[in-house]
Amino acid sequence: DAGVIQSPRHEVTEMGQEVTLRCKPISGHDYLFWYRQTMMRGLELLIYFNNNVPIDDSGMPEDRFSAKMPNASFSTLKIQPSEPRDSAVYFCASSDRNYGYTFGSGTRLTVV
Amino acid sequence: GQQLNQSPQSMFIQEGEDVSMNCTSSSIFNTWLWYKQDPGEGPVLLIALYKAGELTSNGRLTAQFGITRKDSFLNISASIPSDVGIYFCAGPYSGGGADGLTFGKGTHLIIQP
Numbered sequence: 092d093a094g095v096i097q098s099p100r101h102e103v104t105e106m107g108q109e110v111t112l113r114c115k116p117i118s119g120h121d122y123l124f125w126y127r128q129t130m131m132r133g134l135e136l137l138i139y140f141n142n143n144v145p146i147d148d149s150g151m152p153e154d155r156f157s158a159k160m161p162n163a164s165f166s167t168l169k170i171q172p173s174e175p176r177d178s179a180v181y182f183c184a185s186s187d188r189n190y191g192y193t194f195g196s197g198t199r200l201t202v203v
Numbered sequence: 204g205q206q207l208n209q210s211p212q213s214m215f216i217q218e219g220e221d222v223s224m225n226c227t228s229s230s231i232f233n234t235w236l237w238y239k240q241d242p243g244e245g246p247v248l249l250i251a252l253y254k255a256g257e258l259t260s261n262g263r264l265t266a267q268f269g270i271t272r273k274d275s276f277l278n279i280s281a282s283i284p285s286d287v288g289i290y291f292c293a294g295p296y297s298g299g300g301a302d303g304l305t306f307g308k309g310t311h312l313i314i315q316p
Binding site for chain 1: 245306
């Protein structure tokens, strides 16, 4: 199993541009989570899906953030328009019901 | 929301020393998990605890689920260089869904040569 695959690994973009982060969960895992990690705030849950349906998006910071999961093997997190304060490492994780999250390697986003 | 407080924030130790770190919560947890994050990677699950008082080992790592259900401890015996990283405690998130995890801010473990 290749694990949770995220792309790109690094993204540098200018303020105001649209950014799309991608995630392929582990096959058979029915939960998918998006987290953001910063030095100040640590790991924050943004949104999670169960069987492709968004369950809790209360952690999404504002309307500029949106996430989709069109099928069991793919999810996107989009920021439009991006701002410098969105700079962080964004992690996708998937799991079965046992809290045994498997994290991807993350996307390091820098907005300049 | 829930807060998980980890201490210490950083540890500077010599190779071969034992390490202890803990995590406390403002509310009761039914599950405690410990993760380790290496530089440039995502966190990896080390140990999961599901019952108050439970003591679980994974090689040189031992974790305990506190009796009050508001704390947990992680010990590492005879530290080696590959133990360097950030250790996170985590527990089920009390937001709208029941399946997300709340993470502590982490304990940075640094091994001095």
